[in-house]
Amino acid sequence: MTTAEADVVGPGGATPAEEDELPGGIAGLWQRAWLNLRTGNLGPFPIILGLIIVVVIFGLTATNFFTAVNFVNLITETAGTTMLAYGVVFVLLLGEIDLSIGYLAGIGALIVAELQLPGSAQQMNGILAMLIAVVVVALIGGLQGSIVAFVGVPSFVVTLGGFLIWQGVILNKLEQRGTIIIQDRWINYTDAYIFSHLGGWIIAFIVTLLYPLSIVYKSIVARGTKIAQQNLLVTALKTVGVAIAAFGTVAICNHGTIISTPEGLPLAGLIMIIFFVLLTFLAKWTTFGRHVYAVGGNAEAARRAGINVPRIRVIVFMISGATAGIGGIIFAAQVNSVALTFPPGNLLLNAIAAAVIGGVSLFGGRGEVRGALLGAILIGTLQNGLNTLNVSNGWIYIITGLVLLGAVTLDTFARRLQARSGR
Amino acid sequence: MSTTTPLLQLRGITKSFGSVQALSGVDFEVRSGEVMALVGDNGAGKSTLIKCIAGTHSADSGEILFEGREVHIHGPKDAARLGIEVVYQDLALCDNLDVVQNMYLGREANFFQILNEATMEQHTGETLKSLAVTTIRSVRQPVATLSGGQRQSVAVARAVMWNSKLVILDEPTAALGVAQTEQVLALVRRLGEQGLGVILISHNLHDVFETADRITVLRLGRNVDVFARRETTQQAVVEAITAGIPTRVAGIPPTAEVEA
Numbered sequence: 001m002t003t004a005e006a007d008v009v010g011p012g013g014a015t016p017a018e019e020d021e022l023p024g025g026i027a028g029l030w031q032r033a034w035l036n037l038r039t040g041n042l043g044p045f046p047i048i049l050g051l052i053i054v055v056v057i058f059g060l061t062a063t064n065f066f067t068a069v070n071f072v073n074l075i076t077e078t079a080g081t082t083m084l085a086y087g088v089v090f091v092l093l094l095g096e097i098d099l100s101i102g103y104l105a106g107i108g109a110l111i112v113a114e115l116q117l118p119g120s121a122q123q124m125n126g127i128l129a130m131l132i133a134v135v136v137v138a139l140i141g142g143l144q145g146s147i148v149a150f151v152g153v154p155s156f157v158v159t160l161g162g163f164l165i166w167q168g169v170i171l172n173k174l175e176q177r178g179t180i181i182i183q184d185r186w187i188n189y190t191d192a193y194i195f196s197h198l199g200g201w202i203i204a205f206i207v208t209l210l211y212p213l214s215i216v217y218k219s220i221v222a223r224g225t226k227i228a229q230q231n232l233l234v235t236a237l238k239t240v241g242v243a244i245a246a247f248g249t250v251a252i253c254n255h256g257t258i259i260s261t262p263e264g265l266p267l268a269g270l271i272m273i274i275f276f277v278l279l280t281f282l283a284k285w286t287t288f289g290r291h292v293y294a295v296g297g298n299a300e301a302a303r304r305a306g307i308n309v310p311r312i313r314v315i316v317f318m319i320s321g322a323t324a325g326i327g328g329i330i331f332a333a334q335v336n337s338v339a340l341t342f343p344p345g346n347l348l349l350n351a352i353a354a355a356v357i358g359g360v361s362l363f364g365g366r367g368e369v370r371g372a373l374l375g376a377i378l379i380g381t382l383q384n385g386l387n388t389l390n391v392s393n394g395w396i397y398i399i400t401g402l403v404l405l406g407a408v409t410l411d412t413f414a415r416r417l418q419a420r421s422g423r
Numbered sequence: 424m425s426t427t428t429p430l431l432q433l434r435g436i437t438k439s440f441g442s443v444q445a446l447s448g449v450d451f452e453v454r455s456g457e458v459m460a461l462v463g464d465n466g467a468g469k470s471t472l473i474k475c476i477a478g479t480h481s482a483d484s485g486e487i488l489f490e491g492r493e494v495h496i497h498g499p500k501d502a503a504r505l506g507i508e509v510v511y512q513d514l515a516l517c518d519n520l521d522v523v524q525n526m527y528l529g530r531e532a533n534f535f536q537i538l539n540e541a542t543m544e545q546h547t548g549e550t551l552k553s554l555a556v557t558t559i560r561s562v563r564q565p566v567a568t569l570s571g572g573q574r575q576s577v578a579v580a581r582a583v584m585w586n587s588k589l590v591i592l593d594e595p596t597a598a599l600g601v602a603q604t605e606q607v608l609a610l611v612r613r614l615g616e617q618g619l620g621v622i623l624i625s626h627n628l629h630d631v632f633e634t635a636d637r638i639t640v641l642r643l644g645r646n647v648d649v650f651a652r653r654e655t656t657q658q659a660v661v662e663a664i665t666a667g668i669p670t671r672v673a674g675i676p677p678t679a680e681v682e683a
Contacts, residue, residue: 222541285538287531290520294528297517304515305529306500365519 029233042414047358047374047407051381058385065388068256072263075253076191076334078380079268080105083327084351085358085372086279087320092355093283093296094313095364096155098320100144100162102348105328106170106338108137112329113338116184126186134325140166141321142314149310155317163348170342179339182332191333193267200250200265207273208243211235268330272373275323280369292316296364327351346397353400354379357407378403428491430455430620431476431507431589436485438471445471446644448485453589453620458611460623460635464664468644469624473591476622477509478502490588508582509591516574518567522559523547525566526581550584551576554613558606572603579610589620596630608633628657642667 036042058065084101091098115122115129144162148155174180182188195203215235249269256263283289294302295312303309331347332338356362357378358371379400386396429452438446446468453459461469474480476487478496487494489505496502502509516525523540526547532539547562556576559569566574575595582590592611596604611634614621625631631638632652640647640663647667650660 218541221539225541225545227541227544286536287533287538288536290524290531290538291529293520294517294524297519298515301515301517301528304499304511306503307529365517 029231029237042410044359044370044374046410046414047371047378050403050407051374051378054378054381054385058381058388062385062388065385068252068254068263070384070388071252072194072256072266074380074384075249075269075272076266076330077384078376079191079266079272080327080330080334081347081350081354081380082272082373082376083275083323083330084347085354085376086275086369087323088351088355089279089358089360089367089369089372090283090292090316091155091320092360092362093292093364093367094316095296095362096148096313096316097159097352097362098141098144098155098317099159099348100141100166101159101320101324101327101351102343103163103166103170104137104140104321104324105331105347106342107140107166108133108325108328109332109338109342110170110173110180111136112187113180113182113332116182116187117180118183126184129184130187130190130329133329134322137325137328138318138322141324142318144321145314145317146310148317149313171340174338174340179337181337183336187329188333188336189267190271190330191266191268194264195267195270197254197262197264200254201247203265203270204243204246204250207246208239210277211242212239271326271330275326276369276373279319283369288312288315293365296366298365350379350400351376353404357404359411375407427454429453429488430490432488432491433472433476434486434488436472436475436482436487438475438480438482444644446475446482449641449644449646451639451646453622455588455620456615456618457636458615458621458623458634460625460631460638461641462625462628462631462638462660462664463641463647466643467641467664469641470593471644472641473509473593473622473624476502476507476589477591503585506586506588507591508585508587508589510575510578510582510593510595512594512597516566516578519565521565522551522562522569522577525577526550526584528581530585546584547580550580553617554580554583554610556580556610570603571599572606575599575603575607576610579607579614583614583617583619587619589622590614591622591624593624594626595623596625596627604630628660631660632657640664640667 064070084105087101088098111133112126112129114120115124115132116126117123140162144155144158147153147158212235215230218230250265253263253265253269283292291302291307291312294305294307295309299309302312327347328343331342331344354375355367355372356375358367358373358375360367360371382400382403383396386399391399431451431453433449433451436446436449436451437444449468449472451461451472461472463469471480475482476496478498478501481495481497487496489507494501494505496505496507499509517528520528523544527543532542532546544562551557551559551562554576556573559573559576566577569577579590579592579595595607595611599607608630611621611623615634615636623631623635635652638650638652638655638660640650640660642664647663650663
């Protein structure tokens with residue numbers, strides 16, 4: 001999907017010394033690409049390449065893979081994991097870990113299901129129910145974060161406790177009740193609402209505009225200074241790339257029909273992109289985001305520079321809780337219910353794997369929100385494709401694990417190259 | 424050197440930690456435009472004195488005058504407000520952030536919390552230029568890729584950028600090679616030439632004699648002497664550090680083995 005904001009300069013996106021001497025134009029572009037390759041500055045390209053390979057393989061082998069309906073399914077299946085992975089990025093940027101997000105997603109879904117229960121005393125509008133659920137889960141995240149930030153208990157232990165506690169709460173609630181059916185249409189819309197064809201095109205257009213607009217904004221701010229501007233050709237190429245991804249996605253979605261009902265872009269896909277843009281903005285354009293990177297890079301330096309380190313930690317765990325809650329609601333909407341089997345599959349591990357495959361370091365200070373998006377799409381596509389091939393669950397786990405290993409190994413090699421070339 | 428009011432003046436500073444007397448009645452001063460070296464053996468009280476100025480510790484008694492007015496420094500923020508910046512030995516830089524991001528760490532230029540990268544990049548370039556730090560090729564380079572001397576330059580430049588009047592450098596050349604040490608010492612001299620007050624803490628008398636205008640020697644938490652660099656020799660300073668007679672408190676034998 002989109003790779004907008006790729007060039008917001010940040011950790012890992014350094015200007016190499018040699019780059020100053022490169023010529024402009026097409027020739028410079030090739031030399032720049034070669035320089036990046038040689039010095040291990042691969043950015044998101046290995047994962048995009050991996051995605052292309054996966055798509056081609058399944059396109060050739062699985063008969064049901066290359067259908068518009070399956071594409072829409074893929075988006076709705078991936079949206080929940082992507083939301084959790086966004087939160088994982090922020091937690092990993094601090095060098096912390098949050099193991100509770102799988103069951104926090106379950107708590108979010110459970111609260112929504114309880115609050116919409118028809119005929120119950122507390123029944124309320126679905127939108128309000130979702131808001132309350134997300135706020136409650138964010139507060140739980142904040143509470144766990146406070147124990148990490150103020151008491152100093154390692155986040156691994158605190159959130160492992162959370163993992164057990166929230167699993168217990170869900171068990172207690174659902175053991176007698178069994179499954180709670182979700183009937184509220186607003187809640188179910190988070191997964192299944194389908195935009196009209198025109199609506200899809202308009203959304204693709206707006207998404208495409210965001211990247212060039214950010215570049216225009218930057219050049220306006222930098223007016224009168226001698227700051228190097230973004231290469232016009234690079235901007236144009238990236239915009240074209242985003243446009244192809246956005247319009248291509250909508251085109252495929254609009255193409256499908258299920259029993260004569262026309263398909264289109266699902267709301268879950270738009271939610272993925274909205275949070276991608278919002279959280280990228282938060283990470284790369286705001287003082288808060290800068291402080292998150294600083295605390296992850298050197299907490300002592302951040303503290304001496306006057307940054308309120310505990311505050312940053314608590315807010316990050318709140319973000320992690322909130323995105324888990326939103327992801328949980330999307331998962332519940334997918335099956336119109338919350339059952340004892342929630343959260344589905346390996347939700348926690350998939351979310352962490354998505355962020356790590358996307359290049360987010362486990363040791364803090366390095367990584368980007370787009371990594372979570374790309375990683376989640378890669379994992380989602382892989383698992384969806386293997387499903388359409390009727391591969392057993394065992395093999396799906398094994399292959400996902402191998403991809404995770406491969407991605408991290410490649411990243412480690414790239415990092416060594418970067419270190420050797422002094423970047 | 425002017426004879427006007429010193430930029431910073433400490434009078435009779437005393438500080439103890441439990442039963443350990445770290446500072447007893449220490450006097451100290453720095454003028455604007457001067458590099459004042461603070462030397463002494465381990466346990467002489469250099470670090471404690473600096474921490475009293477930087478606000479990390481507060482003195483038990485004694486007074487601090489800044490630009491002739493008495494001030495009370497209760498925390499690093501008070502010190503920063505007065506224009507006092509400390510460059511610590513371990514630099515306190517974030518390796519994963521670039522030069523601009525480190526220079527503005529904790530004080531990012533922003534408009535309603537939205538970062539103003541252009542302003543920050545521009546000012547960083549100007550500050551480095553004004554200090555003649557020319558070895559850093561791109562201000563968008565992560566600090567992890569810089570040499571020790573370059574990192575020290577970034578840390579010093581960061582301290583200077585905030586209209587500071589007094590910069591305290593704690594062992595700025597401790598981990599550097601010969602060429603990089605020269606680079607940093609030149610930078611220290613330039614700070615003095617630009618009218619800032621500089622306090623240089625160092626174990627290395629070569630560095631001290633390369634840069635300092637005056638040298639304050641502490642021993643066992645007391646003043647020994649203040650030397651003008653042009654009128655003294657390394658020999659005299661070494662003697663003061665190792666066997667100097669602490670002044671101000673009469674009747675203390677010079678060989679007293681007090682671990683401070």
